[in-house]
Amino acid sequence: MSCPHIAGVAALLKGAHDDWSPAAIRSAIMTTSDIFDNTNEHIKDIGTGNKATPLALGAGHVNPNRALDPGLIYDAGVQDYVNLLCALNFTQKNITTITSSSVNDCSKPSLDLNYPSFIAFFNAGNSSKITQHFHRTVTNVGEGQTTYVASITPIKRFHINVIPNKLVFKKKNQKISYRLSIEGPRMIQKNKVSFGYLTWKDEKHVVRSPIVVTTHSFNL
Incomplete structure (x- = not known):
């Protein structure tokens, strides 16, 4: 049932923002999704009872009202x-x-x-530190001037950095680029998957993207 639900939300967003591309609509749905339930607890994986990871939850539980006003979009x-x-x-x-x-x-x-999520693959047998870089461009679809500040949900043993960590927009539809860097430790456990989040916040909006780091070799 997820496909018809998302299709309906996408149609709602297209009706409200007829100039948005499919990528912009997807971005709005993803970055405004909820990862916490109505008790303010992290959504659980029904199969394990543990905290749901992005591999189970995706970007989160869709929030159509927030998606109508996402603040920032990742367009393509x-x-x-x-x-x-x-x-x-x-x-x-x-x-x-x-x-x-x-x-x-x-x-x-x-x-x-220019996708609103990140996945970094590391070689478990590598004895040297490796840094992977991701470049993204966000568009301010909110009204007027605003400033977004980045925060990182940390991943144990990995160093994650965002440059710049503050985005100052002077007008609507302005685009600003940033770079996210993930530095892995010297030795990484084989078949390990870890998760975190990059979140941009201004006074009104929360724009969240999942981060996955792994030594798995997925068939994409």
């Missing part, structure tokens, strides 16, 4: 997805089938899609 256009497909080594024929266009520019392939 056709070329962003083409860059991703190119980086994933899709052939031009494959990309043409997906985009329905015979002209696809693969000059700037990138796995760093």
